[in-house]
Amino acid sequence: MARTQIPVIGLTGYLGAGKTTLLNHLLRTPGARIGVVVNDFGVINVDAGLITGQVDAAESIAGGCVCCLDDSGGLDQALATLAAPRLRLDAIIIEASGVAEPLALARLIRFSQAKNVRPGGLIEVVDAANYFDTVDTHDQPPARFEAASLVVLNKIDLLEGSEQDHEAQLARIAARIALRNGQLPLIRARRGAIDPDLVFDVALAEDPEDQLPLGALLRAEHGSHTHQHAAAVTVDAPEPISASALVDLLERPPSGVYRLKGIVPVATARGAKWWAVNLTGRQIHVASHRASDRASNQPGLVAIGVGIDEQAVRAVLETAVQPSGAADAAGMRRLQRHARLSA
Numbered sequence: 001m002a003r004t005q006i007p008v009i010g011l012t013g014y015l016g017a018g019k020t021t022l023l024n025h026l027l028r029t030p031g032a033r034i035g036v037v038v039n040d041f042g043v044i045n046v047d048a049g050l051i052t053g054q055v056d057a058a059e060s061i062a063g064g065c066v067c068c069l070d071d072s073g074g075l076d077q078a079l080a081t082l083a084a085p086r087l088r089l090d091a092i093i094i095e096a097s098g099v100a101e102p103l104a105l106a107r108l109i110r111f112s113q114a115k116n117v118r119p120g121g122l123i124e125v126v127d128a129a130n131y132f133d134t135v136d137t138h139d140q141p142p143a144r145f146e147a148a149s150l151v152v153l154n155k156i157d158l159l160e161g162s163e164q165d166h167e168a169q170l171a172r173i174a175a176r177i178a179l180r181n182g183q184l185p186l187i188r189a190r191r192g193a194i195d196p197d198l199v200f201d202v203a204l205a206e207d208p209e210d211q212l213p214l215g216a217l218l219r220a221e222h223g224s225h226t227h228q229h230a231a232a233v234t235v236d237a238p239e240p241i242s243a244s245a246l247v248d249l250l251e252r253p254p255s256g257v258y259r260l261k262g263i264v265p266v267a268t269a270r271g272a273k274w275w276a277v278n279l280t281g282r283q284i285h286v287a288s289h290r291a292s293d294r295a296s297n298q299p300g301l302v303a304i305g306v307g308i309d310e311q312a313v314r315a316v317l318e319t320a321v322q323p324s325g326a327a328d329a330a331g332m333r334r335l336q337r338h339a340r341l342s343a
């Protein structure tokens with residue numbers, strides 16, 4: 001699938017929750033080309049020292065181009081540099097410091113003027129073993145969960161008591177988070193080991209030919225991580241579909257689906273028009289898709305999530321991609337509105 005726009009992913013979380021650990025895990029994704037913004041801009045204070053070493057290591061290990069900026073420019077400048085086509089990055093990750101304000105980071109990403117990038121969601125890392133001593137110490141659960149698109153309940157190896165106790169503790173945390181944001185998907189992790197498929201697509205599945213066999217070793221190590229695997233459900237959409245059905249799907253994705261993406265033909269009064277759609281959490285990004293970008297693309301949709309009911313998700317996707325002969329003016333207006341908000 002063509003990646004005309006690079007997802008910019010914010011990594012937030014209370015001090016010590018495990019953001020750098022999770023970032024380093026993502027940086028070990030075989031074949032991934034990840035740009036990391038390590039910059040101080042306003043409220044975002046990145047612990048550049050910690051990441052720089054890892055980024056250097058990831059660059060030589062993964063064979064991917066991992067960029068590390070330490071200029072004093074703003075976020076847009078950093079994103080514009082990283083989005084240069086020659087870098088062919090799969091994703092750009094911004095690790096915010098523990099004291100950064102996730103809502104401010106979400107806004108900065110959302111309103112970035114940099115070209116060729118799109119918001120890729122905000123991952124909030126939580127120390128599950130110390131949740132009520134760190135991030136959630138007041139009457140109300142913190143507002144940061146309103147900005148997040150995925151919560152990683154990290155450090156589950158440190159939960160105390162029996163397995164039953166663990167489940168009870170995690171359920172208490174989930175209930176608190178739901179008070180702020182009932183839509184937020186939660187996944188559990190040890191040492192930030194989440195499935196990278198939840199976060200970005202890797203264009204390069206193989207090691208480059210001049211690569212040391214280190215890549216294969218790393219892949220083996222990576223495969224041994226005990227993370228919750230993401231499941232993907234794919235449906236084809238060879239015929240033009242209804243704009244309303246597409247927008248309904250994006251606005252109300254099936255339960256557990258964290259990402260939804262694809263390229264689909266939409267029925268209009270002037271024939272089929274192509275659209276690239278991307279959903280991360282509840283964040284919708286749609287853009288009309290040029291014919292020249294289409295040659296290598298299979299029209300269809302892919303839904304990704306952890307612990308999803310694959311059959312139920314497939315049924316919802318199949319309903320959305322039902323061929324539609326008629327143009328649907330009301331649906332097109334909704335789609336165009338999302339496109340304007342995405343621009």
Ligand SMILES: Nc1nc2c(ncn2[C@@H]2O[C@H](COP(=O)(O)OP(=O)(O)OP(=O)(O)O)[C@@H](O)[C@H]2O)c(=O)[nH]1
Pocket residue numbers: 013014015016017018019020021022047097098099154155156157158189190191192
């Ligand atoms: N036992 C355990 N330790 C973890 C886990 N994840 C991270 N850690 C440890 O927790 C400490 C903090 O992790 P970091 O990744 O540096 O956390 P951070 O959120 O980047 O921290 P700040 O940048 O200071 O906010 C480190 O010592 C990690 O090794 C986990 O799942 N289990």
